[in-house]
Amino acid sequence: MDEVNTAANTNHVPSSNFAKEVEAMPGGADIAKCIQCGMCTASCMVASTTDKYRPRKLIQMILLGLREEVLSSDLPWLCMTCRMCEERCQENVNLAEIFHAVREIAAREGYIPPAFKNAIDVVLKDGWMLEDAYSDFIEDDRDDLGLDTDLSWNKKFVAKLKKKYFKGVFIK
Amino acid sequence: MKEFALYAGCTTPVRLPAYEASVTKVLEKFGVKLIPMKDVNCCGAQYIESVSYNAFAAMSGRILALAESMGRDILAICGACSGSLKIVKHELDNNEKLRAEVNSLLEDEGLKYTGTVEVKHLLQVFREDIGYDAIKAAIVKPYNGVRLAAHYGCHVLRPPDIVHVDDPENPTIIDRIVEIAGGVAVDYTGKTRCCGGPMLGIDEEVAGKIGTDKIDNIRAANVDGIITACGFCDIQLTQVQFGNEAEGKERIPVLQLTQYLGVALGIDAEVLGISLNKISPAHILATQ
Numbered sequence: 074m075d076e077v078n079t080a081a082n083t084n085h086v087p088s089s090n091f092a093k094e095v096e097a098m099p100g101g102a103d104i105a106k107c108i109q110c111g112m113c114t115a116s117c118m119v120a121s122t123t124d125k126y127r128p129r130k131l132i133q134m135i136l137l138g139l140r141e142e143v144l145s146s147d148l149p150w151l152c153m154t155c156r157m158c159e160e161r162c163q164e165n166v167n168l169a170e171i172f173h174a175v176r177e178i179a180a181r182e183g184y185i186p187p188a189f190k191n192a193i194d195v196v197l198k199d200g201w202m203l204e205d206a207y208s209d210f211i212e213d214d215r216d217d218l219g220l221d222t223d224l225s226w227n228k229k230f231v232a233k234l235k236k237k238y239f240k241g242v243f244i245k
Numbered sequence: 246m247k248e249f250a251l252y253a254g255c256t257t258p259v260r261l262p263a264y265e266a267s268v269t270k271v272l273e274k275f276g277v278k279l280i281p282m283k284d285v286n287c288c289g290a291q292y293i294e295s296v297s298y299n300a301f302a303a304m305s306g307r308i309l310a311l312a313e314s315m316g317r318d319i320l321a322i323c324g325a326c327s328g329s330l331k332i333v334k335h336e337l338d339n340n341e342k343l344r345a346e347v348n349s350l351l352e353d354e355g356l357k358y359t360g361t362v363e364v365k366h367l368l369q370v371f372r373e374d375i376g377y378d379a380i381k382a383a384i385v386k387p388y389n390g391v392r393l394a395a396h397y398g399c400h401v402l403r404p405p406d407i408v409h410v411d412d413p414e415n416p417t418i419i420d421r422i423v424e425i426a427g428g429v430a431v432d433y434t435g436k437t438r439c440c441g442g443p444m445l446g447i448d449e450e451v452a453g454k455i456g457t458d459k460i461d462n463i464r465a466a467n468v469d470g471i472i473t474a475c476g477f478c479d480i481q482l483t484q485v486q487f488g489n490e491a492e493g494k495e496r497i498p499v500l501q502l503t504q505y506l507g508v509a510l511g512i513d514a515e516v517l518g519i520s521l522n523k524i525s526p527a528h529i530l531a532t533q
């Protein structure tokens with residue numbers, strides 16, 4: 074993840090095959106509508122909290138075809154998908170979905186932040202997120218509140234999905 | 246009696262069981278019965294959603310199909326789950342190819358998605374199924390002027406054309422219920438901004454800063470408490486007040502909407518799990 078390719082060793086395609094690749098993904102269709110006004114960055118809490126993330130700039134990098142730089146960076150994963158920017162964007166660009174599409178491409182090529190990879194491994198093994206966190210102590214709380222202590226999560230279905238969608242890709 | 250299939254999600258049952266209990270008890274008061282869903286899987290929000298659109302559709306799709314087999318609409322109480330289920334429902338209703346693929350995965354379990362169930366977030370049930378008049382009529386222990394800030398939750402409100410919960414720029418459901426129960430709904434800067442919760446997986450420091458910024462804005466409005474309608478938000482807004490950045494500052498109690506309302510309906514605080522809240526809301530309850 075940390076290795077970011079520089080402009081020097083990457084061949085940029087101005088018409089951007091990368092933008093077309095994203096456009097063809099589910100959720101990616103609207104990227105070409107962006108007019109680079111910057112309203113998304115202005116409304117983004119992540120951008121106002123850290124210098125490392127600017128949604129307008131990330132869209133621009135995709136439009137320009139900076140494929141390797143985008144896919145090998147943390148940038149597409151820094152969106153909280155809060156959709157505040159989408160609420161404000163006058164061109165109806167759905168940034169959160171575009172960034173999901175980019176993540177899917179990145180993941181296929183092996184770029185996936187460790188925290189995401191771990192969470193995905195857990196979900197595909199247990200069927201849900203918090204099996205390890207569900208302690209006897211919490212079971213007692215549930216019991217006291219009159220709630221069922223048997224959460225009965227289904228594990229079989231995720232095993233099936235793992236085989237179908239994640240085989241040999243990036244989840245071992 | 247109206248009945249819903251309750252999809253409680255991953256987070257709430259483990260990290261915030263009081264929310265699940267208070268939702269159940271409060272809705273019961275209004276004649277809404279919840280049937281907890283069994284044999285479900287995670288909705289796929291955020292993590293699976295990030296890496297496989299089809300696997301995400303299958304995970305939420307299976308939950309929708311299970312509700313169909315129960316013949317009940319779904320109630321979701323966390324923003325992330327209600328958002329996922331609604332988005333996937335929208336996709337499956339409009340994308341035949343995806344629907345066929347999901348159904349092929351469900352076939353051997355005897356499940357099928359046909360699109361007959363609705364997904365509602367808790368706030369919709371209050372507004373659409375119960376109604377403000379009925380809530381008003383049921384208040385027996387009103388609060389007296391307690392000042393409260395509503396936090397709605399991004400995925401509860403957005404994208405508005407799919408989730409259909411409230412006005413995304415100026416939401417009012419929580420605020421109205423706060424006032425009906427005798428509290429004062431207080432506006433604050435950045436009311437519809439994110440709590441920072443989804444950032445926890447990738448950058449904890451930034452997540453903490455975003456949450457702290459939210460708390461600081463709320464504090465500036467001089468409130469007695471925060472009211473939430475998303476388990477994930479509730480946990481994040483509580484957690485950030487125990488972090489380094491919050492040192493030396495007085496903590497603002499976070500109450501789930503159903504805990505706040507439940508007390509005004511005359512339900513015992515213990516039944517609503519209020520003693521499990523990490524920041525004691527005693528001074529809010531004392532205004533009754």
Ligand code: SF4
Nearest residue numbers: 107108110111113162
């Ligand atoms: S607000 Fe919309 S049009 Fe403007 S830069 Fe962002 S994505 Fe592009």
Ligand code: SF4
Nearest residue numbers: 117152153155156158
């Ligand atoms: S959806 Fe992503 S880019 Fe848009 S405002 Fe939220 S965090 Fe920023």
Ligand code: SF4
Nearest residue numbers: 324398399400442477
């Ligand atoms: S406010 Fe935060 S935790 Fe709640 S739904 Fe939105 S992103 Fe998720």
